[in-house]
Structure formats: structure tokens, C-alpha cells
Amino acid sequence: MTIRTRFAPSPTGYLHVGGARTALFSWLYARKHGGTFVLRIEDTDAERSTVDSINAILEGMTWLGLDYDEGPFFQTDRFERYGAIIARLLDEGKAYRCYCSKERLDALRAEQMARKEKPRYDGHCRHLKDQPGEVSHVVRFQNPADGVVVVEDLIRGKVVFQNNELDDLIIARSDGTPTYNLTVVVDDMDMEITHVIRGDDHLNNSPRQINILQALEGTPPVYAHVPMILGEDGKRLSKRHGAVSVMQYHDAGFLPEALLNYLVRLGWSHGDQEIFSVDEMYQHFDIVDVNNSASTFNPSKLSWLNQHYLKECDPAHVAHHLSSHLGRLGIDPAQGPELVEVVKAQQERAKTLVEMAETSIYFYKDFDEYDDKAAKKNLKPGVLEPLAGLRDRLSELSQWAAAPIHQAIIDTAEAFDVKMGKIAQPLRVAITGGASSPSIDITAQLIGRERTLQRLDKALKYIKDREDATQS
Ligand code: GLU
Numbered sequence: 001m002t003i004r005t006r007f008a009p010s011p012t013g014y015l016h017v018g019g020a021r022t023a024l025f026s027w028l029y030a031r032k033h034g035g036t037f038v039l040r041i042e043d044t045d046a047e048r049s050t051v052d053s054i055n056a057i058l059e060g061m062t063w064l065g066l067d068y069d070e071g072p073f074f075q076t077d078r079f080e081r082y083g084a085i086i087a088r089l090l091d092e093g094k095a096y097r098c099y100c101s102k103e104r105l106d107a108l109r110a111e112q113m114a115r116k117e118k119p120r121y122d123g124h125c126r127h128l129k130d131q132p133g134e135v136s137h138v139v140r141f142q143n144p145a146d147g148v149v150v151v152e153d154l155i156r157g158k159v160v161f162q163n164n165e166l167d168d169l170i171i172a173r174s175d176g177t178p179t180y181n182l183t184v185v186v187d188d189m190d191m192e193i194t195h196v197i198r199g200d201d202h203l204n205n206s207p208r209q210i211n212i213l214q215a216l217e218g219t220p221p222v223y224a225h226v227p228m229i230l231g232e233d234g235k236r237l238s239k240r241h242g243a244v245s246v247m248q249y250h251d252a253g254f255l256p257e258a259l260l261n262y263l264v265r266l267g268w269s270h271g272d273q274e275i276f277s278v279d280e281m282y283q284h285f286d287i288v289d290v291n292n293s294a295s296t297f298n299p300s301k302l303s304w305l306n307q308h309y310l311k312e313c314d315p316a317h318v319a320h321h322l323s324s325h326l327g328r329l330g331i332d333p334a335q336g337p338e339l340v341e342v343v344k345a346q347q348e349r350a351k352t353l354v355e356m357a358e359t360s361i362y363f364y365k366d367f368d369e370y371d372d373k374a375a376k377k378n379l380k381p382g383v384l385e386p387l388a389g390l391r392d393r394l395s396e397l398s399q400w401a402a403a404p405i406h407q408a409i410i411d412t413a414e415a416f417d418v419k420m421g422k423i424a425q426p427l428r429v430a431i432t433g434g435a436s437s438p439s440i441d442i443t444a445q446l447i448g449r450e451r452t453l454q455r456l457d458k459a460l461k462y463i464k465d466r467e468d469a470t471q472s
Pocket of ligand 1: 202
């Protein structure tokens, strides 16, 4: 059997981290078994579905690298097919038209509630003869009256539902449009989905869907209902807990590897291993090992993973992701050193790509002002001569590279009989504007000779002006 899984989001918002985890599990399961991963957009709710949301979902999946083999399919393209299935169920006597008015249904509901019964449709129209003409009606699926439906869930185990607890579900609204439980069944059947991996908020839909599928003589898929994600206060993860959209993590400077690794470990483990490359996920992940209880979202662990991947990933890969963050700051990475070299210098230092971008601006663009504290401490009259000496040495270097720059700093320190730091730190403030940067020789190398000398000249003038100001 070829495994076929699907991710079936409703495009009514952004791609939520919970949805992304479900997609990841579904994708991994297909990839691990050499199967097929299908993307299906469940956009039948015309009022709530938006193009922006479809784009946000596709963008999030692309960023995470969750590639699909088939799709995206859109349910709104398949109304004809759903209509044909509804007609077939009606023809075969497995569904019926229901003419009950809203008033009748409301009264029924109120009576059942008063009797402390679970409100459900009483089957009033089940055996009614079809009304002639265009009388408004919905179509209901005739659910088996008794017996049980057993969901053999790969995560939850065996879950048994009594048929007499299930309603005769509406499968077509009065305007003829199909409802969620019908479209999912038809799609899972037509798309030959073997494994339905989805959020456990859909567990209660499974027996209804199995019954409809059986009425259509289809084979039920295997189900795996993934438990929900909680915030640290034990409540369902939501905006109140901070960023919950996948692209918010992109915007905050996370690498997709970090979020994927974080999500795979949310409710699944393999011994005490924390770091998983995608290949290791393929190797070790199995849906049956997913926890059957909810998991708690832990932002600090996600940050830790992000730092890990910023350090360990191939610099070219980090550079690829960094460039869009620099772009947002108005920096064109073509106007300066090779981005990959900047990443190598910054990789160990930054917690996010946003931080890496913000602390890399001086490689590409002149700054207007010094960090006040750093300038007060380091650009003072006493360093004027050594810094001027260093400027001369640097201007004469035959090769602009970290090693000769380093040597020039040592030679200057010796010539002026000061500690190396007394030269290096003023140089740092002079060429970066602040007190922290990667090692100063590499920093200067990357900034380039011309910019370094110009910035040194500016700093020398700044010191002179400061000196003049104190003397006058
Ligand atoms: N469209 C449904 C949702 O976004 C998922 C349906 C399913 O996976 O069966 O909640």
C-alpha cells in the first residue's frame, strides 16, 4: 500500500503553529514511508475564507519546507462532485431531504434540553415523502440507528462511539452547498488518503465521516488525532500567549529548521535527543509515538534551538535567510562584503536573524552617530595619536586581510607603548559606531579598507573636536 496523507487547512487565518505541527507530522509520515503528501484547501466557507489566508498558508509551508506532491486542491473547485455524491446518497435512500423549519428545530432543542437530553435531530423527515416543488430543505445523512463505530486511532488508541449518540447530519445546506463532513469524506475518498492525521478537535467527526464513507462503499482511512498545544498557563495556545503564526516566527528572525525541530518535539520524542535534522526526523519519527496528551509551548526552548541552528547551519544557508531581514532594514547586501563572510563572523553571536541583521548594518552602510557611552569611553584625546598611527599603518598594508590588520594593531600598540585593547577598542568604536562586534581584525577586513580609513578619519576629527571643545 502506498501511504497517502494530507493537510487540509481552512483558509480563515494565518498558518498557526498547531496547524504547522499537524502538517509536519502528516508530511513526515508520508516522506518516511515513500508516500504522497497532498495539500487540500478547505475553502467552502465563502464568508470566512480569504485569498490572503490561502497565501499565508502557502507561504508558511514553503518557508518551513513542507512541500506537497499533489495540490493545492481547492474544495470550491469540486462542488459538482459533491453535488453528484449528495444526489447518489439521496437516490440510494442513504440520505433524505429534511423540511423542518427553524422554529421546529429550535422547539425540539429546547424540549430536549429541558429533559436534560443531548440535543439532536429526531429523524422527523426520515420517512417523509419528498415534498413537491421548490420547498426549502436541507439534506441529511441517514446515520445508522444503532451499533457502534470504532475509531482505531494511531495516537489515541481505540475510541468507540455509539451510533445512537450521532445525529442525522446535514450534508447539504438549504442553498445546496455541501457541509464540512461531506466534503472531507468525498475528498479523502477521491484523493485515496490512507492516513488522516489531524487535530484532535476533529476526533468527534471521525465516526460520522466513517459512516458516510461506508455508505459510499469507501474504505475508511487510518486516523491519527494529534493532541492540542497549550500555552504555559495550561490554556489552549492562542494569541494571548504571544506569536502563534508561523510567519511571525519568520519575521522575528527564526530559521525554519529551528521551528521545525521545535514542532517535531512537541508531543513526540526519541530517547532524550533534542536536535533533529530533517533526515533524522524521517528516520526516527513515527506517528504512533506521538503523545496522547496535550503539550505545552515553550518559547525559550524554541529560542535555544534557533541559536543552535544559527551557529550550526551552513553559513550560505543562514545568509540566504539573513538577506531578507537586511532588506527590511533598507540594506542591500550587494553594497558591501560577501554576506556569507558576515554570517561566519556573526554566527556565534546572534540569537535571531533580526539581531544578526541589526548588528550587521555597519558592514554595509555608514552610521551617523556613535553609541554615546562607547564614544565617551573610547574616543578620547589620549587615543588620538595611536589611532592616527594605526590609520597610517593600515593605509599602507599591501594586503587588506585579518592577519596583517591584526599585526598593524600589535605594531601600533608597541610603538605607542600601550596595551592592544587601548587601540583595538577605539578602532572598533570608530569603524562600527559601538562597543561590540566580532573580532576587530575580521570586522575591519569585512568593512573594507576604504570605509575603514574614512571612518577612522571621521573618528580622528571627532576626537579633535572633542579636545578643542574641552580646551575652549
Ligand atoms: N479543514 C479542517 C480544519 O482546518 C481540517 C479538516 C481535516 O483535517 O479533516 O480544521
